[in-house]
Amino acid sequence: ETGVTQTPRHLVMGMTNKKSLKCEQHLGHNAMYWYKQSAKKPLELMFVYNFKEQTENNSVPSRFSPECPNSSHLFLHLHTLQPEDSALYLCASSQDQGGYEQYFGPGTRLTVT
Amino acid sequence: GESVGLHLPTLSVQEGDNSIINCAYSNSASDYFIWYKQESGKGPQFIIDIRSNMDKRQGQRVTVLLNKTVKHLSLQIAATQPGDSAVYFCAEIKNNAGNMLTFGGGTRLMVKP
Numbered sequence: 117e118t119g120v121t122q123t124p125r126h127l128v129m130g131m132t133n134k135k136s137l138k139c140e141q142h143l144g145h146n147a148m149y150w151y152k153q154s155a156k157k158p159l160e161l162m163f164v165y166n167f168k169e170q171t172e173n174n175s176v177p178s179r180f181s182p183e184c185p186n187s188s189h190l191f192l193h194l195h196t197l198q199p200e201d202s203a204l205y206l207c208a209s210s211q212d213q214g215g216y217e218q219y220f221g222p223g224t225r226l227t228v229t
Numbered sequence: 230g231e232s233v234g235l236h237l238p239t240l241s242v243q244e245g246d247n248s249i250i251n252c253a254y255s256n257s258a259s260d261y262f263i264w265y266k267q268e269s270g271k272g273p274q275f276i277i278d279i280r281s282n283m284d285k286r287q288g289q290r291v292t293v294l295l296n297k298t299v300k301h302l303s304l305q306i307a308a309t310q311p312g313d314s315a316v317y318f319c320a321e322i323k324n325n326a327g328n329m330l331t332f333g334g335g336t337r338l339m340v341k342p
Contacts, residue, residue, distance in 0.1 A: 158331075161329060
């Protein structure tokens with residue numbers, strides 16, 4: 117185990133639903149990240165939080181809304197998603213932003229129907 | 230545009246043989262490189278890293294080689310085992326890009342018994 121947990125592991129949602137993904141890290145890290153992993157595409161960085169403050173938004177559509185209430189927890193709120201948003205959503209953490217060794221969670225496999 | 234990419238999408242090797250996974254990068258400003266391993270159903274896991282002022286670094290059964298002249302990175306796995314079967318990603322960090330990781334497309338390593 118990497119010390120980063122994600123729930124749920126699998127999620128199926130309709131385009132009109134609202135759901136949230138949760139990530140928790142038990143490593144005492146200060147930076148947390150959301151990545152999207154689609155089939156046959158490189159990992160795409162979505163958001164970065166450092167000390168609970170968002171420092172990076174990689175031109176992500178507003179139907180994805182992150183929240184970081186503290187350095188250990190990160191959420192990704194989803195609403196009115198599209199089928200092309202179906203992917204594996206990975207959370208990661210590192211000691212600090214730009215910390216070279218990022219620890220990844222197992223991901224949430226999202227299917228939008 | 231600048232990118233990190235992989236030469237081969239799939240590599241099949243016999244158990245016990247050595248494996249070499251290659252990666253090309255195009256940004257000469259990259260100063261740090263990482264190899265990640267992603268097993269089925271799991272998030273990426275850090276394997277080994279190398280700074281741009283080095284050309285070789287060894288870990289346990291793994292060696293990373295960096296050729297800055299041709300912007301080429303490789304991961305060598307000695308005595309490949311079935312547990313090495315996974316997708317391998319190279320990633321680069323550019324100090325002038327907020328120290329964010331940019332991932333390549335991944336190579337799937339299949340180990341035949």
